[in-house]
Amino acid sequence: MVSAVFHSPAAAAESASPTKPAPAATPAPKAAAPRRPLIDVRALAAAVLPPMAGIALLVGIWALLTMNSTTFPSPAATWDAAVQLFADPFYRKGPNDQGIGWNILNSLQRVAVGFGLAALVGIPLGFLIGRFAVLNRMISPLVSLLRPVSPLAWLPIGLLVFKAANPAAIWTIFICSIWPMVINTAVGVQRVPQDYLNVARVLNLSELTLARKILFPAVLPYMLTGVRLSVGTAWLVIVAAEMLTGGVGIGFWVWDEWNNLNVQHIIIAIVVIGVVGLLLEQALVALAKRFSFDE
Numbered sequence: 001m002v003s004a005v006f007h008s009p010a011a012a013a014e015s016a017s018p019t020k021p022a023p024a025a026t027p028a029p030k031a032a033a034p035r036r037p038l039i040d041v042r043a044l045a046a047a048v049l050p051p052m053a054g055i056a057l058l059v060g061i062w063a064l065l066t067m068n069s070t071t072f073p074s075p076a077a078t079w080d081a082a083v084q085l086f087a088d089p090f091y092r093k094g095p096n097d098q099g100i101g102w103n104i105l106n107s108l109q110r111v112a113v114g115f116g117l118a119a120l121v122g123i124p125l126g127f128l129i130g131r132f133a134v135l136n137r138m139i140s141p142l143v144s145l146l147r148p149v150s151p152l153a154w155l156p157i158g159l160l161v162f163k164a165a166n167p168a169a170i171w172t173i174f175i176c177s178i179w180p181m182v183i184n185t186a187v188g189v190q191r192v193p194q195d196y197l198n199v200a201r202v203l204n205l206s207e208l209t210l211a212r213k214i215l216f217p218a219v220l221p222y223m224l225t226g227v228r229l230s231v232g233t234a235w236l237v238i239v240a241a242e243m244l245t246g247g248v249g250i251g252f253w254v255w256d257e258w259n260n261l262n263v264q265h266i267i268i269a270i271v272v273i274g275v276v277g278l279l280l281e282q283a284l285v286a287l288a289k290r291f292s293f294d295e
Helices: 009-016 041-065 075-087 100-131 133-146 151-162 165-190 194-202 207-245 250-259 263-290
Strands: none
Touching (some): 075 263, 100 133, 100 165, 100 207, 100 263, 133 165, 151 165, 151 207, 165 207, 207 263, 250 263
């Protein structure tokens, strides 16, 4: 006997329709990437902690060595003197009695004038020496002869010629800071690829256009290195020159404090001289990196 199976109309329609695909699973939301901190604590600690540890070690050794000393001041006594000194760094009590701020500014002014004159003369001279072989053979022996001369050996010449202490100090800065700029600029010009010069010759460029469009961009990193070395030399020289010439300046201030047997102020001046020299050098290092084309 044949059995018949009956379906409801709705069931029949479902069986007749094609099979529907199962709905796709909703993807799980991606985990949010961890936000990077605005300040890298590890990098900051690696940059700050070692110098601070070195300074703390120096101060600790200084404190141990001066624990029972009656002639050399301790770190605490020097700190107290520095607080009093910088409470009014720009006082004026006479032409030779002024605050440390005025002394620093006067020294920086002399450095700026002497260094600026050295740049105006040394950089073009370096370009000429590096560009023309005849000038190189003519001037290079003079540079090699005069560059090792001690800075203070030039001071009596300045006093003899200018008859005054201030221009003599500027002259000493000029003559001692010019050599690094001359040498580094000349070396940079000599290292310009010959292909660049060949292209300039094919295009029939004038010397002025060649220097402005080709030599100057290529020589700029060398030139800035010479400038950085020169400003360090200039700041080093001005302290020694002012000790001998007198007037208002950080070098004269150090010598005057020695005459007063104020060793605390001498130590403070040493720190100030070092900090100012470091800031000048770091500023020029940042400038050199800004114009460096190295990857």
